[in-house]
Amino acid sequence: MRVGFIGLGSQGAPMARRIVDAGHETTLWARRPATLVPFADTPARRAASPADLAAASDLVCVCVVDDADVEEVLTGGHGVLAGLRRGGVVAVHSTVHPDTCRRLADRARSHGVTLIDAPVSGGGPAAAEGRLVVMAGGEPGTVAYCRPVFATYADPVVHMGPLGTGQLAKLLNNVLFTANLATAADTLALGRDLAIDPAALARVLAHGSAAGFALDRVAAAGGTLDRFAGHAGPLLRKDVRLLTDVTEAAGAAPDIVLTAAGAALARMNGQGTTDDGRRPAQDRR
Known part of the structure; x- marks a missing residue:
């Protein structure tokens, strides 16, 4: 061919x-x-x-x-x-x-x-x-x-x-990945709040039932989403927006995944963490 x-x-x-x-x-x-x-x-x-x-x-x-x-x-x-x-x-x-x-x-x-x-x-x-x-x-x-x-x-x-179902699958994949970035970063931040070294925690999680690609990426980036903001951030933001458009047009009602993905994008945009990667005090609950 x-x-x-x-x-x-x-x-x-x-x-x-x-x-x-x-x-x-x-x-x-x-x-x-x-x-x-x-x-x-x-x-x-x-x-x-x-x-x-x-x-x-x-x-x-x-x-x-x-x-x-x-x-x-x-x-x-x-x-x-x-x-x-x-x-x-x-x-x-x-x-x-x-x-x-x-x-x-x-x-x-x-x-x-x-x-x-x-x-x-x-x-x-x-x-x-x-x-x-x-x-x-x-x-x-x-x-x-x-x-x-x-x-x-x-x-x-x-x-x-x-036709089109391949794109739907990819958008769902990318939105879930984005959501997983938020939960991984938040877990490492919570560990820091509890006086657990993020690198040590990431190593443990990577060998336990919480292991996953998003966790590996966040751990490699130092435990925060700051490094995602430059290149990956705009692409993930595009894909979250596309899936949001698709779900709204279909009348679907995702409950958790788009909310978590939105939290990840907010962190990449410099919202939701302090300079040391910790969550603001009012968000530590």
Whole structure:
């Protein structure tokens, strides 16, 4: 299969490298030429535009930041849909609103192209080791068609259901992770209030029934969420907002997870802790 890959960031680059190393004829495009430099020693082809990339591909994987970026690379004047052959497939690995995928799928269909949503989770190290998780939404036959490529960087690859369900699963994953950041940071702060060394407590929790990825990330960041504010904070805030929009539109009523996620975002925004990472006295109860 000829594969085009757009979005060579910290997660996308190792995904693309796995595709190349698996022997697929691969074409790359990036806004920033510097992100292509690590592929100079590979057989991957560089495209002049998303349309040029699409013309050389059967499957185009898109792993850019947000809804606007996905729409631009697909539907712009030199976008993917201007170059992809009829019968081609687009896989959206970005985390976006399910309605964005549905709207773009309609646009793709008018070009004779099929679009599926296939967001991923695990981060760059997991991508490099081939152990991302792919949450795919779309027609079963199309997901099956893409599976050999997805399997180069992901295990498992899970078909969630119709178009949009992959995005819903990813948003739920990210909101739960955000909520877990809040509870992990609050637990370590509570331990500090009780005169327990946070590093020692984190080590114990990591080997007990409270162990988890969020706890590991918070402990590695010194027990607070301050280090998340710069890069992860805006992305998590985007995903919490998207899931909030989805739940409101569906009339769903989450009771705990969005509240806890909101608490984590508040802490990343400099609210809810003192300079030493302790909770303000009025919140210690």
